[in-house]
Amino acid sequence: xxxxxxxxxxxxxxxxxxxxxxxxxxxxxxxxxxxxxxxxxxxxxxxxxxxxxxxxxxxxxxxxxxxxxxxxxxxxxxxxxxxxxxxxxxxxxxxxxxxxxxxxxxxxxxxxxxxxxxxxxxxxxxxxxxxxxxxxxxxxxxxxxxxxxxxxxxxxxxxxxxxxxxxxxxxxxxxxxxxxxxxxxxxxxxxxxxxxxxxxxxxxxxxxxxxxxxxxxxxxxxxxxxxxxxxxxxxxxxxxxxxxxxxxxxxxxxxxxxxxxxxxxxxxxxxxxxxxxxxxxxxxxxxxxxxxxxxxxxxxxxxxxxxx
Amino acid sequence: xxxxxxxxxxxxxxxxxxxxxxxxxxxxxxxxxxxxxxxxxxxxxxxxxxxxxxxxxxxxxxxxxxxxxxxxxxxxxxxxxxxxxxxxxxxxxxxxxxxxxxxxxxxxxxxxxxxxxxxxxxxxxxxxxxxxxxxxxxxxxxxxxxxxxxxxxxxxxxxxxxxxxxxxxxxxxxxxxxxxxxxxxxxxxxxxxxxxxxxxxxxxxxxxxxxxxxxxxxxxxxxxxxxxxxxxxxxxxxxxxxxxxxxxxxxxxxxxxxxxxxxxxxxxxxxxxxxxxxxxxxxxxxxxxxxxxxxxxxxxxxxxxxxx
Numbered sequence: 317x318x319x320x321x322x323x324x325x326x327x328x329x330x331x332x333x334x335x336x337x338x339x340x341x342x343x344x345x346x347x348x349x350x351x352x353x354x355x356x357x358x359x360x361x362x363x364x365x366x367x368x369x370x371x372x373x374x375x376x377x378x379x380x381x382x383x384x385x386x387x388x389x390x391x392x393x394x395x396x397x398x399x400x401x402x403x404x405x406x407x408x409x410x411x412x413x414x415x416x417x418x419x420x421x422x423x424x425x426x427x428x429x430x431x432x433x434x435x436x437x438x439x440x441x442x443x444x445x446x447x448x449x450x451x452x453x454x455x456x457x458x459x460x461x462x463x464x465x466x467x468x469x470x471x472x473x474x475x476x477x478x479x480x481x482x483x484x485x486x487x488x489x490x491x492x493x494x495x496x497x498x499x500x501x502x503x504x505x506x507x508x509x510x511x512x513x514x515x516x517x518x519x520x521x522x523x524x525x526x527x528x529x530x531x532x533x534x535x536x537x538x539x540x541x542x543x544x545x546x547x548x549x550x551x552x553x554x555x556x557x558x559x560x561x562x563x564x565x566x567x568x569x570x571x572x573x574x575x576x577x578x579x580x581x582x583x584x585x586x587x588x589x590x591x592x593x594x595x596x597x598x599x600x601x602x603x604x605x606x607x608x609x610x611x612x613x614x615x616x617x618x619x620x621x622x623x624x
Numbered sequence: 625x626x627x628x629x630x631x632x633x634x635x636x637x638x639x640x641x642x643x644x645x646x647x648x649x650x651x652x653x654x655x656x657x658x659x660x661x662x663x664x665x666x667x668x669x670x671x672x673x674x675x676x677x678x679x680x681x682x683x684x685x686x687x688x689x690x691x692x693x694x695x696x697x698x699x700x701x702x703x704x705x706x707x708x709x710x711x712x713x714x715x716x717x718x719x720x721x722x723x724x725x726x727x728x729x730x731x732x733x734x735x736x737x738x739x740x741x742x743x744x745x746x747x748x749x750x751x752x753x754x755x756x757x758x759x760x761x762x763x764x765x766x767x768x769x770x771x772x773x774x775x776x777x778x779x780x781x782x783x784x785x786x787x788x789x790x791x792x793x794x795x796x797x798x799x800x801x802x803x804x805x806x807x808x809x810x811x812x813x814x815x816x817x818x819x820x821x822x823x824x825x826x827x828x829x830x831x832x833x834x835x836x837x838x839x840x841x842x843x844x845x846x847x848x849x850x851x852x853x854x855x856x857x858x859x860x861x862x863x864x865x866x867x868x869x870x871x872x873x874x875x876x877x878x879x880x881x882x883x884x885x886x887x888x889x890x891x892x893x894x895x896x897x898x899x900x901x902x903x904x905x906x907x908x909x910x911x912x913x914x915x916x917x918x919x920x921x922x923x924x925x926x927x928x929x930x931x932x
Contacts, residue, residue, distance in 0.1 A: 350777070351785020352815045358784050358792040409749060414741035433722035437745065438792055441717060442784035444749065448756040449779035452772045461768040464760045467775050469658070471757035476666050476750035477659020484666040484746055507660045 324614035331379050332372040335400060338393050339366055342450060361431045361439035362446075366404040369422040374399045374516040377541075377615065381520025381534060384608050392523045394456045395466055398447040399516050402474045405443035406512075408436055410483060444474075457523065465522050473515035482508025489574035496572075498579040502543070505576070509549070510542030513619075517541070536599035537612065544592035545619040547585055550575035552622070554582065593620035632922035639687050640680040643708060646701050647674055650758060669739045669747035670754075674712040677730040682707045682824040685849075685923065689828025689842060692916050700831045702764045703774055706755040707824050710782045713751035714820075716744055718791060752782075765831065773830050781823035790816025797882035804880075806887040810851070813884070817857070818850030821927075825849070844907035845920065852900035853927040855893055858883035860930070862890060901928035 317325075343363050347353050375396030382392035411418040411426040412433065419429050428436035450456060451466045472478060485504040489496055517538030521531050554577050572578075577585045596616035600609040625633075651671050655661050683704030690700035719726040719734040720741065727737050736744035758764060759774045780786060793812040797804055825846030829839050862885055880886075885893045904924035908917040 347785045348780065350780040351783070351789075352811060352819070353789065354785050355789045355792045355796070357796065358789060362784060405749075409745055412742075412745060414745060434720075434795055435792070437717055437720060437722060438788050441713075441748075441752065442788045444752055445779050445783040445788065448775055449783055452775035452779060454772075459768075460772040464762075464768040464771040464775070467756055467760035467772070471753050471760060472656065472658040475659070475753040475757055476670060477655045477662050480746050480750045480753065481659075481661065481663045481666060484663045484743070487742055488663070488665065503660060511660070 320610055320614050321617070324611050324618060327380065327611055328371065328373075328376050328615075328618075331376040331396070332370075334379075334393055335372045335375045335397060336367060338397050339400065342394075342397055342446075343367070348449075357431070357435065358438060358442060361427055361435045362442050364430055365408045365427045365436075365439050366401060366443060369424070370400075370404075372400060373545075373615075373619070374403050374512060377513065377516040377538070377612075378520045378523075380608075380612050380615065381517050382523045384520070384530075384603070384612075385524025385526060387520070387524040391456045392520065394450050394453075395519045395523055396516075398450040398456075398466075399470060399512065399519060401443045401447040401450070402470065402479075403512060405440040405447075406474075406479060406483070408440040408443070412436060415483075415487065462522060462525075466519055469515050469518055469522065473511040478507050478511035479509075482506075482511070486574060490572055493572065496574040496579050498576065501574045501576050501579045504574055505546040506539070506543060509546040510539060513542035513545060514538035530603065533599050533603050537596045537616070540592045540596035540599065541616045541619050544589050544596060544616065547576050547589040547592065548620050548622060550577045551582065551585055551589065553577070589620050593617055628918055628922050629925070632919050632926060635688065635919055636679065636681075636684050636923075636926075639684045639704070640678075642687075642701055643680045643683045643705060644675060646705050647708065650702075650705055650754075651675070656757075665739070665743065666746060666750060669735055669743045670750050672738055673716045673735045673744075673747050674709060674751060677732070678708075678712075680708060681853075681923075681927070682711055682820060685821065685824040685846070685920075686828045686831075688916075688920050688923065689825050690831045692828070692838075692911070692920075693832025693834060695828070695832040699764045700828065702758050702761070703827045703831055704824075706758040706764075706774075707778060707820065707827060709751045709755040709758070710778065710787075711820060713748040713755075714782075714787060714791070716748040716751070720744060723791075723795065770830060770833075774827055777823050777826055777830065781819040786815050786819035787817075790814075790819070794882060798880055801880065804882040804887050806884065809882045809884050809887045812882055813854040814847070814851060817854040818847060821850035821853060822846035838911065841907050841911050845904045845924070848900045848904035848907060849924045849927050852897050852904060852924065855884050855897040855900065856928050856930060858885045859890065859893055859897065861885075897928050901925055 343359065345354055345359060378396040378399060379388050379392055382388040407421060408427045410416050411421055412428055418426050420426065427439055448467055451470060452463050457463050482504050486508055517534050521534045526534065580588065593616050597613045600613055603609050651667065653662055653667060686704040686707060687696050687700055690696040715729060716735045718724050719729055720736055726734050728734065735747055756775055759778065760771050765771050790812050794816055825842050829842045834842065888896065901924050905921045908921055911917050
């Protein structure tokens with residue numbers, strides 16, 4: 317491992333620890349002003365769905381981008397947690413019997429298995445709703461314009477023109493027997509996975525009051541990283557075994573899932589992944605605050621080369 | 625019908641028409657900036673779940689409250705639509721087989737019956753997410769502080785300490801065989817139904833830049849109206865027949881639902897309903913802009929006396 321990669325993993329771990337602590341505090345049992353009470357069973361299911369696991373890549377991207385501008389404080393951590401809540405809710409709902417019907421997630425029973433289906437639906441709804449509560453609260457940023465921009469960006473990325481839309485396209489693709497065109501798969505993935513990774517980067521830029529030029533560079537970075545991440549996932553599915561993934565591997569092909577490995581072939585998918593990672597890294601070359609950008613560059617390499 | 629009641633019904637209908645038009649425009653097929661595309665099947669399910677039905681009582685409360693301050697323009701209509709989206713999403717998810725398992729809603733097949741369960745879960749998620757998009761967009765109000773306040777208020781009312789929490793308590797109560805204490809039922813209902821009706825009123829106050837005194841009066845009004853509405857619903861369930869409601873009537877008692885009729889008895893429930901309606905009306909007596917408040921007073925009487 318290079319020194320840069322080692323630093324990246326160190327910082328990824330540090331952010332994951334901070335996110336765990338902050339999420340646990342945000343998901344405490346005491347009601348906030350305007351809340352009546354947080355029912356124990358629901359709160360436990362929400363905590364189960366969001367604590368104790370995951371690389372926390374999205375919060376990492378928010379925090380590390382904010383850090384470029386010296387803005388990686390408590391407010392950025394709250395924004396990072398809000399984005400992670402959206403990610404976690406999407407997993408809870410995607411795992412439901414009516415959708416992907418998964419029993420395991422990160423080696424643990426999925427929320428509807430650990431609790432029940434009704435609780436899983438509502439725990440997902442609660443995480444989704446609470447993400448916007450956290451962003452809109454003055455604790456996240458004293459400037460309401462920043463808070464409104466964070467809400468709008470996250471809602472749009474996570475909504476029916478983004479993440480949820482991508483999930484629907486993915487389910488439709490799976491039910492189809494036709495082969496999947498690469499262009500459609502790329503668009504689907506940019507919605508289902510890419511939009512949230514992209515907005516995680518952009519939230520850091522918003523918190524950091526980035527200039528337009530800096531935002532454009534970070535937007536290119538986020539889009540390329542998001543695309544690389546998903547191709548890497550498709551490749552991983554073909555290569556990995558069940559134990560390493562904590563979920564059933566190889567299932568994509570068995571289900572006519574829309575993957576780029578299926579659309580392009582394994583070699584072309586690998587080439588695309590490496591080209592996207594290089595594009596993400598290059599976008600940061602023109603970035604003014606280059607001194608700290610090397611950790612984000614490592615993140616792009618990691619997103620493309622991860623083995624789990 | 626009194627002249628006041630006639631005016632109320634006229635305005636309720638006018639707002640419902642405006643909401644229908646505005647919701648349909650908000651749920652168009654053209655993607656907004658930052659969206660990739662809105663998949664047709666998902667968009668159709670979202671439109672099916674939110675258009676063409678309902679009294680639109682929550683949007684009415686927002687618009688009519690905003691009108692007290694001369695603020696019932698396009699922005700208030702967007703805020704009203706956002707609150708209605710939350711109401712509609714909650715119905716879609718509550719109707720799911722894992723929750724209330726309802727096949728009919730307002731005399732039409734529920735979303736998971738008209739489409740499928742996966743689409744219903746995701747259409748609900750999309751409506752929930754889009755509500756915050758609409759509120760955070762500068763089109764709703766030029767002042768970002770107003771937008772952030774709207775988002776925070778709605779997220780908190782709809783979240784695990786409010787509406788979703790109330791739904792969980794309701795499901796738990798149904799699974800219990802113990803009789804329900806009135807105090808617990810009142811708290812449950814204030815969360816499940818009351819919180820969203822209350823925030824619908826308060827959103828109008830926020831749009832109208834209401835003074836603290838006006839907000840307090842409106843908050844009392846909204847809380848009393850919300851509570852009256854739910855007792856009336858409990859009473860209605862005992863009295864109404866299946867055809868009038870468009871859903872299976874009498875099912876509350878069959879399921880050990882936590883209702884105030886069960887906890888208090890029918891007569892005491894009726895007394896409570898009438899007392900709450902009077903309290904809502906009285907809260908507006910001390911309201912400075914009394915000239916327009918009579919329609920809101922009629923709304924409280926309507927919420928308590930409705931027959932469907």
